[in-house]
Amino acid sequence: MTESLDYLTAHSDDLLADLERFVTRETPSTDPSALAGFAAFLATYATTIADGMAALVPASGGPHVRVVWGDPERAAPILLLGHFDTVWDVGTLATMPFRVASGAAYGPGTFDMKAGLVQGFWAVRAYREALGGDRPVVFFCNSDEEIGSASSRPHFEADARRAAAVLVLEPSHHGALKTARKGTGEFHLAVRGRASHAGTAPEDGISAIDELARQILDLRALADAHLAHGTTINVGTVSGGTRTNVGAAEARADIDVRVATLAEADHITAAITGLRAHHPEARLEIAGGVNRPPMERTLGTVRLFERARALAANLGFAVDEVMVGGGSDGNFCSALGVPVLDGLGAVGDGAHALDEHIIVAEMPRRAALVASLLAALGDDL
Numbered sequence: 045m046t047e048s049l050d051y052l053t054a055h056s057d058d059l060l061a062d063l064e065r066f067v068t069r070e071t072p073s074t075d076p077s078a079l080a081g082f083a084a085f086l087a088t089y090a091t092t093i094a095d096g097m098a099a100l101v102p103a104s105g106g107p108h109v110r111v112v113w114g115d116p117e118r119a120a121p122i123l124l125l126g127h128f129d130t131v132w133d134v135g136t137l138a139t140m141p142f143r144v145a146s147g148a149a150y151g152p153g154t155f156d157m158k159a160g161l162v163q164g165f166w167a168v169r170a171y172r173e174a175l176g177g178d179r180p181v182v183f184f185c186n187s188d189e190e191i192g193s194a195s196s197r198p199h200f201e202a203d204a205r206r207a208a209a210v211l212v213l214e215p216s217h218h219g220a221l222k223t224a225r226k227g228t229g230e231f232h233l234a235v236r237g238r239a240s241h242a243g244t245a246p247e248d249g250i251s252a253i254d255e256l257a258r259q260i261l262d263l264r265a266l267a268d269a270h271l272a273h274g275t276t277i278n279v280g281t282v283s284g285g286t287r288t289n290v291g292a293a294e295a296r297a298d299i300d301v302r303v304a305t306l307a308e309a310d311h312i313t314a315a316i317t318g319l320r321a322h323h324p325e326a327r328l329e330i331a332g333g334v335n336r337p338p339m340e341r342t343l344g345t346v347r348l349f350e351r352a353r354a355l356a357a358n359l360g361f362a363v364d365e366v367m368v369g370g371g372s373d374g375n376f377c378s379a380l381g382v383p384v385l386d387g388l389g390a391v392g393d394g395a396h397a398l399d400e401h402i403i404v405a406e407m408p409r410r411a412a413l414v415a416s417l418l419a420a421l422g423d424d425l
């Protein structure tokens with residue numbers, strides 16, 4: 045498998061040049077024309093990578109790009125997954141230009157996750173041209189990951205259902221691969237009470253704020269009871285009331301929930317939607333839910349990771365595994381029961397931050413790891 049590293053190291057300058065082409069085309073999730081421009085560029089680019097067959101998948105927010113190598117009917121393909129949208133507006137390059145300094149490449153979307161895309165394409169090229177692999181590979185590149193993947197989800201889920209494994213090219217965590225991600229949810233709690241004069245007729249009122257305070261303590265107790273299961277519950281915002289001398293008729297809170305397992309997702313959802321008012325006449329209205337299921341550390345994922353670790357050692361470097369609190373499209377695929385390994389993209393830091401960057405020398409090594417994984421999984425046929 046070291047042939048893939050030799051091949052990719054020889055092409056190091058090409059990987060970096062491609063990264064510059066990707067980063068200097070800005071792609072905020074909320075700009076359909078910018079995304080359409082990039083999608084057209086990416087589809088053309090993909091056809092230069094070992095004769096990939098690229099197709100645009102229309103979406104109102106901007107098309108996605110699906111690239112296929114080999115015949116997916118012949119054998120279950122390996123699905124590569126990545127996104128080309130970023131959290132950066134068009135014009136960010138003026139103040140945060142693409143630049144290379146001290147071995148790092150900076151710029152909007154370098155780390156999350158245009159370097160991962162470049163590495164994925166070069167990994168396929170190395171797999172097919174340097175390693176002679178011919179297992180079918182599908183690379184789904186979506187344009188809406190940073191805003192929840194609503195339009196791309198049914199498309200890549202269809203590919204994931206047919207795939208033997210899903211390799212997600214999101215950034216690594218300081219080099220570590222992601223074998224589990226928490227599921228994420230958001231709930232909104234509104235309390236309806238009854239206003240009254242705080243001085244002359246407090247007994248006529250039902251304070252929504254008093255009721256909300258009790259609910260927040262109940263949520264704290266729920267969080268404490270489930271901490272050992274990896275669950276976190278955060279009341280992130282509260283508001284309510286109108287004047288100091290008025291008993292509050294309304295109060296509300298927004299709640300962030302993170303869960304490590306599907307069972308916990310169900311349990312916490314039931315507990316929060318089942319909250320009951322302490323005051324007999326207060327009313328609670330509860331909306332929201334868990335919107336990204338957890339990516340659990342399944343046996344299939346552990347096997348993929350162990351394989352990646354051995355392949356990396358063969359290529360001359362060590363990789364660890366980590367569980368992270370944030371979600372990705374790996375969460376959706378994992379919930380379908382397919383083995384998923386995430387964090388196979390760039391090594392660097394500063395996702396969504398001004399110092400976003402990747403380590404240039406890691407690009408060929410990480411791409412070689414993905415090429416080696418494709419070859420190892422291809423041998424399973």
Ligand SMILES: [Zn+2]
Nearest residue numbers: 156157189214
């Ligand atoms: Zn990302």
